[in-house]
């Protein structure tokens with residue numbers, strides 16, 4: 001691992017909100033006096049009724065309870081919009097850049113107010129009330145932001161489902177939270193290709209009940225099926241409502257949104273975030289990590305279907321009165337220069353993307369980057385998976401021309417916001433390390449016997465105490481929340497990540513230690529892919545693991561045992577890939593499938609994944625002890641027929 005160190009430049013130390021001395025002071029206070037610290041930080045947002053209590057949290061077994069600012073009352077949409085109107089009504093809130101480079105739009109805070117009120121009034125006119133769940137299945141168009149903020153305005157709980165998910169995955173998520181209304185578009189547009197969103201919704205709704213309304217936003221103008229009773233066009237409904245919609249007063253602990261994420265079982269979990277603590281944490285991290293100053297143009301390339309889009313396209317930036325860029329397209333359309341052209345077109349100062357995109361663009365060489373100016377860029381960010389030092393160096397040298405610090409931000413859907421990260425005016429950088437904890441965050445590294453390790457060490461990453469952006473529960477299943485995050489190490493939140501701490505106290509995330517793989521920065525539960533494979537009539541058993549992939553970080557490697565008498569053909573291999581793709585979505589497509597006559601199992605019948613992982617990683621010499629296997633000969637066959645990478 002690279003041990004090159006990049007110092008904070010004197011310009012950065014003086015211009016940034018936080019220099020190193022301030023980081024040390026504030027961090028010390030955040031852990032010695034959390035109530036005082038967070039009580040002050042919470043003043044950065046507006047409260048309808050001020051809170052009197054700050055932290056009320058417990059990680060005690062059987063009593064997991066997380067509440068922040070609980071007697072305060074606020075509205076998240078008011079904080080993201082109305083609060084800015086006196087000073088910034090005409091300032092651009094959202095720059096929308098379409099898939100086609102000739103398509104863009106600027107939305108001022110006043111326009112945002114009007115659009116969100118209209119959308120909120122449409123929802124209210126369909127009897128959506130405080131606490132109701134609203135499923136949003138939209139591409140990256142401004143209406144996605146309007147819809148989310150409209151929910152926040154009236155106190156409805158949004159559940160955004162990434163538009164790359166299949167009808168089945170969508171149906172599963174609608175059913176789990178019992179949404180009565182779904183918001184979608186006729187079609188999405190990405191990299192010049194159309195995505196049949198309305199048709200997907202129609203297919204999903206054949207598999208679930210209880211949806212009374214489908215709101216359809218026109219994006220491409222495609223001719224789509226419209227149910228006379230259930231479906232209606234957004235534009236037509238918007239003509240019938242006013243731009244005036246009072247904000248629902250919400251308690252700090254009232255839910256803001258649900259976001260489904262994969263875990264180690266087949267069923268995705270509904271991660272629940274609430275209003276007050278989440279917004280304080282999203283706004284604060286956005287300001288300090290990206291050193292956001294008034295007037296900066298900020299661009300996070302994530303999709304609103306993931307938590308990064310929630311916290312760092314929408315809620316954090318808008319709570320800070322920022323100008324946030326929303327991009328419909330992909331990094332390589334029409335050409336590999338697209339990101340850098342968008343940066344030049346809109347004079348972007350702060351750019352936040354994922355290692356997988358950086359690696360893919362790095363493969364195209366320096367020229368597509370160098371032909372653009374990028375003079376406006378000041379700060380770069382990375383999120384989603386560990387960034388390998390080579391990609392870090394390229395991002396720094398070629399994209400940032402050695403003048404832009406890189407903030408490598410570690411966090412999770414569950415954490416609501418960034419927890420381990422450099423602060424650009426305070427933290428020396430080491431390529432590949434997420435560096436140091438953010439304020440109020442107390443990371444601990446534990447060994448398998450639950451000993452807390454000190455100093456330089458490697459083990460499993462836990463968080464010893466709560467922070468305001470923490471998820472509150474798994475929607476509808478608090479027992480699962482406790483079981484998933486608080487049972488491995490009682491009294492602590494277990495992240496599921498492995499981690500090393502170096503002699504300088506810097507954290508290096510080594511990747512997931514559970515049955516979750518990280519494909520292009522997206523979390524995929526191996527169990528989900530397995531249950532999809534075994535649902536195929538020709539498959540008898542399946543085991544899925546991750547393996548190192550040049551661009552995606554991890555690829556999906558599936559071992560498949562076929563039904564007796566079934567021929568293992570190339571056609572079947574393709575059929576199984578297409579099957580999973582259709583069943584879950586393109587992000588779950590297996591990269592490699594190995595037909596295995598049988599899988600390595602213990603005598604009690606448990607599949608030995610450790611061994612399958614080693615084979616997929618092409619490290620058969622480190623298989624370890626195979627003597628406990630019911631039939632050790634199985635392993636030799638698997639090693640011999642291992643599929644080639646890439």
Ligand code: WT7
Nearest residue numbers: 308383384385386408409410411412413509523
């Ligand atoms: C998992 C969370 C939170 C935004 C996107 C992913 C991995 C995330 C980093 C980073 C190393 C990272 C972890 C984590 N991860 N950021 N900077 N360095 N690993 O959200 O889908 O909830 O996945 O992504 O393994 O647990 P997510």
